[in-house]
Amino acid sequence: MPDQSKMTTVAETVPVDDVLQRFLLERAGVRGAVVRLGPAWREVAGRADYPPALHALLGEAMAASALLTGNIKLDGALSIELKSAAALRLLFAECTDQGRLRGLARWNEPLPDLLTLDTLPEAVMAITIGNVERGQRYQGLVDLQHATLAGALENYFVQSEQLPARILLAADGDHAVGLMLQKMPDEGGRDAARDDDAWNRIVHLTATLGSAELLASAPEQLLYRLYHEESVRLFEPRPLAFGCSCSRDRVASMLRSLGRDEVEAALAARGDEIEVICEFCAQRYHFDRIDAEHLLSAAAAPGAPDTAQ
Numbered sequence: 001m002p003d004q005s006k007m008t009t010v011a012e013t014v015p016v017d018d019v020l021q022r023f024l025l026e027r028a029g030v031r032g033a034v035v036r037l038g039p040a041w042r043e044v045a046g047r048a049d050y051p052p053a054l055h056a057l058l059g060e061a062m063a064a065s066a067l068l069t070g071n072i073k074l075d076g077a078l079s080i081e082l083k084s085a086a087a088l089r090l091l092f093a094e095c096t097d098q099g100r101l102r103g104l105a106r107w108n109e110p111l112p113d114l115l116t117l118d119t120l121p122e123a124v125m126a127i128t129i130g131n132v133e134r135g136q137r138y139q140g141l142v143d144l145q146h147a148t149l150a151g152a153l154e155n156y157f158v159q160s161e162q163l164p165a166r167i168l169l170a171a172d173g174d175h176a177v178g179l180m181l182q183k184m185p186d187e188g189g190r191d192a193a194r195d196d197d198a199w200n201r202i203v204h205l206t207a208t209l210g211s212a213e214l215l216a217s218a219p220e221q222l223l224y225r226l227y228h229e230e231s232v233r234l235f236e237p238r239p240l241a242f243g244c245s246c247s248r249d250r251v252a253s254m255l256r257s258l259g260r261d262e263v264e265a266a267l268a269a270r271g272d273e274i275e276v277i278c279e280f281c282a283q284r285y286h287f288d289r290i291d292a293e294h295l296l297s298a299a300a301a302p303g304a305p306d307t308a309q
Contacts, residue, residue, distance in 0.1 A: 017175070020099070020238040021219040022070050025181075026231040028198035032181040033070030034219040035063045035240070037101070041176040043242040044103045047282070053115045054088065054105055059171020060149050061093035062103045063178035066240055067167070068127070068153075069095050070180065076131030077245070084123035087111045100243025102280040116147040125152065157182065166203055170211040177214050179222070181206065202230070244281035251276050251285045252295045263292050 017038030024031050041062055045055060061080050069078050079094040088111065093103035117123065123144050130137035140160060146152040150167040157165035166181040183199045205226050217225070223232050255263055255274065266274045267289055274287040287295070 016218045018240045019219060020066050020070055020240055021223075022235040022238070023223055024233040024235075025202060025227055026233055028202050028230050029184045030181055030199065030202050030230075031071060031184055032179065033067055034180075034222060035066045035070075035176075035178045036219055037063055037066070037176040037240065038174065040101050040240055040242040041171070042174065044101070045173070047280075048104070050105060051107070051111045053113055054091075054107055054111060055173075056171045057115050057149065058091060058093065058103055058105050059176035060169035060178070061091055062101060063169055063171065063176040064149060064153060064167070065093040065095040065103070066099075066101060067169075067178040067180045069097070071182065072129070074129065076129070076136070079128045080125070081128065082117075082120075082123065082125045084120040086120045086123070088115060088120060095240070096243070096245065098243070099238055099240045100245070101240055102242065102244050104279055117144045117149065117152055118147050120144065127156070164199060166206055168206070168209065168211075168214060170214050172215055175215050179206070179209070179214065202227070205230075244278060244283065246278040246281060246283055248285055252287070252291075255287065255292070256295050260296050263296060267292055 017036055018040045019036055021034045021036075022031075023033070037059075041059055044062060045059065050058060061082075065078055065080050068080075072078075074097040077094050077096040079092065082091040083089065087108045088105070089108065090104075090106040092105070093101070095101050117125070125142040125144055126139050127142060128137055128139045140156065142152050142156045143159070144152055146155055148169075150169045154165050154167050157163065157167075161182075163185060164183045166179075168179040170177050181202060209222075209226060214222070219237070220234065223234070255266075255276075263274070272289045274292065276285045276287075277283070278285075
């Protein structure tokens, strides 16, 4: 059991899977978060027959998308999106302010057995934060000179916040997990202010953690094993779950943005009906000719938006 003099928590029972656990290493002046995905990850992973290397990378991206929401005030969603001209065409993972996760990848065969970000041709990775419907979005580009997703994200935080960060990510068939640590500039109390070696000590402790243990350990057990001498303070755990933000209104907006010619062509191809299947959750949306005419007429009305909102 955790030593309550060293580790405090506001929850008597901490969820083991599909949870984001924020924490503070008070003695060292370091904040962090642990994400452990179980059913939410398996829901995403089971929707395609992903090759092993891509399966692992998508799981890491899923864990990272939730991990990065741990210490920000989020209104909307945070997404990690990678596009390249290689066999790995697209990787996408998203976590909303309600803790709903979704993700997918698109690729062409043959896919390399080892996927390293620094070797993907014409690759671009972006982190997008905000609310699409309100038009409030911030997007930052991630330098892909590092081979791993964790390394690329660590560098992103150093460049964007000028603070050191340590990120560990891992995924297998059952779980996708992540651990993130950030040095705090002016917090942590007098002990942290006097402890010049605190960050190096925390990094050294974290380096003792391998992927197998990261995947096998519940968040509270993991933090106690690593940092039981660092006065770990746990915050209220945040539940996570698979969830998709698709809706009939969003699909209608997408069709409206295509214009009449493309909508008419889609109707003709399927016998006066359009079927749109969400790639994230497999929800099916049907629009007949009357539905299509209604949405196209709405697009042509004065003041109607030209693109999806």
